[in-house]
Amino acid sequence: MSDETPVAPPAPPSPEPAAEVDGTTKLLAVLGYLFFIVALVALLIDPYKTQRFSRAHAVQALVLNVVVWGLAWIPVVGWIVGLVAFVFAILAILKALKGEVYEMPLVYDFAKSFIDG
Numbered sequence: 388m389s390d391e392t393p394v395a396p397p398a399p400p401s402p403e404p405a406a407e408v409d410g411t412t413k414l415l416a417v418l419g420y421l422f423f424i425v426a427l428v429a430l431l432i433d434p435y436k437t438q439r440f441s442r443a444h445a446v447q448a449l450v451l452n453v454v455v456w457g458l459a460w461i462p463v464v465g466w467i468v469g470l471v472a473f474v475f476a477i478l479a480i481l482k483a484l485k486g487e488v489y490e491m492p493l494v495y496d497f498a499k500s501f502i503d504g
Contacts, residue, residue, distance in 0.1 A: 416444035
């Protein structure tokens with residue numbers, strides 16, 4: 388036996404803290420769910436179109452609006468889809484105000500290729 392004590396391997400580097408989302412980005416995300424044109428503008432403005440947070444919320448808002456407007460003309464189904472979309476939009480707005488990305492069921496899976504790419 389040797390008198391040397393075993394040396395522990397170095398600790399892995401701590402993960403980078405998530406970048407703080409500024410107020411303008413949060414505002415664009417919230418307004419994107421209320422007005423689809425704001426979501427479209429957020430995808431076209433240079434500093435926001437490269438941020439994952441704003442892209443995720445903008446693309447989800449656009450997809451949600453397209454689905455609602457596409458199904459709104461069907462009497463009962465459109466009303467139900469509109470009500471469900473309204474609830475999801477409120478949840479997404481609350482998450483956006485906290486600076487988090489809300490992965491909306493069905494919508495996020497469809498929009499994921501646009502968000503990441």
